[in-house]
Amino acid sequence: AQTIHQWPVAEIKAVGSPLSLGCTIKGKSSPNLYWYWQATGGTLQQLFYSITVGQVESVVQLNLSASRPKDDQFILSTEKLLLSHSGFYLCAWSRLGPSAETLYFGSGTRLTVL
Amino acid sequence: QQKVQQSPESLSVPEGGMASLNCTSSDRNFQYFWWYRQHSGEGPKALMSIFSDGDKKEGRFTAHLNKASLHVSLHIRDSQPSDSALYFCAASEGTGYQNFYFGKGTSLTVIP
Numbered sequence: 001a002q003t004i005h006q007w008p009v010a011e012i013k014a015v016g017s018p019l020s021l022g023c024t025i026k027g028k029s030s031p032n033l034y035w036y037w038q039a040t041g042g043t044l045q046q047l048f049y050s051i052t053v054g055q056v057e058s059v060v061q062l063n064l065s066a067s068r069p070k071d072d073q074f075i076l077s078t079e080k081l082l083l084s085h086s087g088f089y090l091c092a093w094s095r096l097g098p099s100a101e102t103l104y105f106g107s108g109t110r111l112t113v114l
Numbered sequence: 115q116q117k118v119q120q121s122p123e124s125l126s127v128p129e130g131g132m133a134s135l136n137c138t139s140s141d142r143n144f145q146y147f148w149w150y151r152q153h154s155g156e157g158p159k160a161l162m163s164i165f166s167d168g169d170k171k172e173g174r175f176t177a178h179l180n181k182a183s184l185h186v187s188l189h190i191r192d193s194q195p196s197d198s199a200l201y202f203c204a205a206s207e208g209t210g211y212q213n214f215y216f217g218k219g220t221s222l223t224v225i226p
Binding site for chain 1: 145146148150155156157158159163165200202204206208212213216217218221
């Protein structure tokens with residue numbers, strides 16, 4: 001069975017400080033990987049996606065960057081946090097298949113920027 | 115422009131009652147739909163997918179898709195307090211790399 005693990009569970013950071021969030025998918029090779037951001041009680045905004053190692057596409061510009069250093073790992077980072085970065089960050093994966101595939105989410109990281 | 119619209123924004127039903135959630139897309143390229151459920155503090159979990167016109171039933175949950183009107187609904191019968199959550203409709207154009215579009219969600223409260 002596939003498992004998705006996100007870390008850390010929660011972070012409290014100061015404005016202007018750096019950030020690194022991570023995600024690991026086990027039990028599935030070459031998944032499509034995604035980062036989503038969610039304001040409290042809000043909709044899911046896709047930030048990045050990756051089809052293969054080393055390749056990441058940006059969907060929205062929020063002074064964030066993402067990298068896929070390994071097939072099963074996806075990293076979200078920034079050098080300088082803004083207040084607007086607060087929210088719930090979700091990593092997700094889907095299969096690359098011949099038909100539409102379901103998106104599976106991790107348990108998320110709650111980020112509070114002060 | 116929001117490509118996936120959900121209604122109502124919030125909904126309260128008594129325990130044992132029927133909850134009905136709606137979703138409409140403005141993009142005719144969307145052929146594949148999902149319903150997700152998110153409990154507070156957790157990641158969304160896929161409830162069910164529906165890709166063909168008509169009804170799809172999984173336990174107490176029934177989804178209905180009308181591709182002509184780009185309308186999909188979710189009906190929860192015998193609602194339980196544990197069904198209280200945020201429900202999202204998601205749509206996709208299809209195969210290969212998929213871009214998923216989510217609605218703003220419907221907050222369901224089941225009153226004991």
